Amino acid sequence: MQSIGKLSDAVGVKVPTIRYYEQIGLLPAAERSSGNQRLYGAQTRERLAFIRHARDLGFTLDAIRELLSLSDRPDLPCAAADNIARRQLQDVRRRIARLQALQDELERMVVQCGHGTISDCRVIEILGNHALCTDEHALAEPENARG
Amino acid sequence: MQSIGKLSDAVGVKVPTIRYYEQIGLLPAAERSSGNQRLYGAQTRERLAFIRHARDLGFTLDAIRELLSLSDRPDLPCAAADNIARRQLQDVRRRIARLQALQDELERMVVQCGHGTISDCRVIEILGNHALCTDEHALAEPENARG
DNA sequence: GTTAATCCCTCTAGCAACTAGAGCTTCAAG
């Protein structure tokens, strides 16, 4: 059994974050030592590694909760988990496309800098102008919850 | 001059969000009608459109504040802006790299999913197992402030 | 010219997903 600090080091999730995950029910309430300190076994460590990895990949805690509940019932069809992944993939592709456009503009700006003033740069114009957006971007539904 | 509601519809930013941007100083204090309601002209509308797109691209409000400080002073020599632009570009490149790794992994998941039950599905396994990560992903520095 | 619907106002409180700090207890190394 590991202390919370060792678990933190092993998995790469900060101590308060682990406690937070327990608090919101993503991790089960940990066993306690005689002195009331949390103790973790392999199972919880794996679960935490799963959570950490999914967070790194941009999954919300709600999506992770969903995935974890699925993994507890492996007899269900795969489609549910697949749907979550597909939704994430769509979002990621959209973000990459937009960032690519911005990267192009910023690169051009940096190149052009040194030959004039900011007013020559098109970054502001590009970002302010709907007409210059890609179709994908222009049609994007209102985005939220990126907090 | 537009009411806040029309502006909201035109730009695709919710009314309370516009007021919030004013509150934190991203937008100037709006003109008011005789009845104390906010009125907006083309200039603020463009500024808001800029903010919206930059947010869509994943920039923090602080980064946007910086970019806006460029457009607020287009007479500055590019040398002054060069630094900011380069830093933003670095950030964009890092973002793209991370998202690309994420995209690859999600694509792999979706391909491998789709037959059978969750027990056959590798989404859970892939997310739980660091060894299956791409190098890029495995080496990613801890991400934060996504909340 | 009034009434109803719909906007708009300010203010406070809440969300996700943490993070930081205070003030105290427990553990492990020397």
Next chain:
DNA sequence: CTTGAAGCTCTAGTTGCTAGAGGGATTAAC
């Protein structure tokens, strides 16, 4: 057996919004 790190609980702060209460303004219909 001390001392310093690590743990505990609790509260409050962060970012970027979002929702609601309780009221005033504007507009469209009658």
